[in-house]
Amino acid sequence: MTNSSPTPAVRLHGLTKSYGRGATVLRGIDLEIAQGEFFTLLGPSGSGKTTTLRLIGGFELPDSGRIHLGETDVTTLPPYRRNVNTMFQDYALFPHMTLLDNIAYGMKVRGVARDERTERALAALEMVHLGNVADRRPTQLSGGQRQRVALARALVNKPALILLDEPLGALDLKLRREMQVELKRIQKQTGITFVYVTHDQEEALSMSDRIAVFSHGVIEQVGTPADLYERPSSAFVARFIGSSSILQENGREILLRPEDVRLEASGYSPAPHEQTMAGTISEVSYLGPVTRFTLCGPDDEDGVTAIVPSRHARSWREGMSVVAVWPEEAAYPLPHRQD
Template identity: 60%
Template structure:
């Protein structure tokens, strides 16, 4: 059964179609992410599910119940926001209990449930602290506990990690996924950060201009993007099209290949390409050292610019940095090409998922 079903859902603001005739099913117990740039419609969809916005047309169902016309407090969902909205004058336990107090849950019961929720988010022993005594990650967990204590059917998360620093954000990505597995609640997570979505999600919907460009698992989304928009937004992609694809591949169309699937060798070590290997000559324009990896930007003789990524080792770093302005040969396997036009040497997204 679907935890959430959206049918023909649209939301217009004057002449802007923020959400445009959307159909979507989210399964029970799923960690589902809505990914896209600012203004793509993902947050508006979340607000429509929560009841904070009224749809222009279409229906919102939670399980078998049509909740389109219900106010937020009559929907079995809770929302965690980026700013946490924790009451500074209350203790951690009082913050977590707040929703239960509103529902007039007896004192002993709400205290028990609050402590259980704090244990779920790994905050045992923090019940009597005030929010100003907590780190950013701990405050985020308090907001999560406050949402979980109500035992909602669906938990909506609106970019809750956006205010955290990079290291803490990555730690919380793993924590959130583990918590979701333990409690078994459907999580709907909104983000513009592709790493967050790829790390945590069971499935991801990539939004663009109020519509879903592609709905897939993280692996399918990254390895088999369905459009040039998805290929460019999720990770780094190299596009080969027009005259470049005709010259290098002998075929018309638009093809994508990820930087880590491209190898770079000196011109005197270039393969002949008879074994299905694609070969392209060019000159290294720039080398970008990123710690664990190095990206080399190569201007091809055929006219395109490709990025090559490789893991750094003790011997490879200096050699990579010295390649700037030098001629090189790029190679890749034809099987690693993905056709965005549905034909060509690489399998199309539709063909590979059939």
């Protein structure tokens, strides 16, 4: 029987990478990324996500392990021999060229005829909604518009894979959220595989088909945003993906998300299938539509965090004694770590 599973867009096997003595960045990365996925490499600074992206792009070589793009082993191939385009945070646009010429430049170097490269560059600008400003220069654009030009340049040659290294990091919050929607729209429209690096958990959850969470040079967990948020495989993933409280119960670590917790007055009698913890409000953070409360447990032990709709939160103040309440099914036992 033949295997009918499609070939992954990216397959990494046993990748290791070190920089000098004692500076091991990757410790045996195994990963498969499907064709047409929006796949995110997520982790804190120094976790190995950007190094992994650079190895896929050919900007660095692994100490050991193999890299396959589709059917091809590209482990030792230079970047220009990989069907990959990379989009960096600084955009790297030529300031003296028009937008059209910026996008067409790579095709010009490859010897594509003028009419064809103009047609393809204009089509790429139309895709990112900048076709009406093709004759402007990058200095005449906003940060968000320059980001769109860099994306159009990455798309114009229709690569099998686009690598994006924190491309939204320089944008303000409102524009970053708008561009998250735009990037996802374009990725779905083109069907090109996107591999995206970020340390922003909310960005990863909102954009990705799947996410790999990195920590200290290893992948802690790979899954859909819902998998990682609702069923994390470790305390690290639980804490890194969203807010959480980690409680100890019968020798197990229990994950509790703050949106599952509500506050009641001292002396509250729980209903069947409810769990409670008495505590004191140690911190109040007003976040607009919701307010976050941090509770200290008895004897100042670790407590829980609750996120409450602000319209229901006005009676609670720092220093008050309260009861945190949550349904039993909201408490998720974390798997025992297999080291």
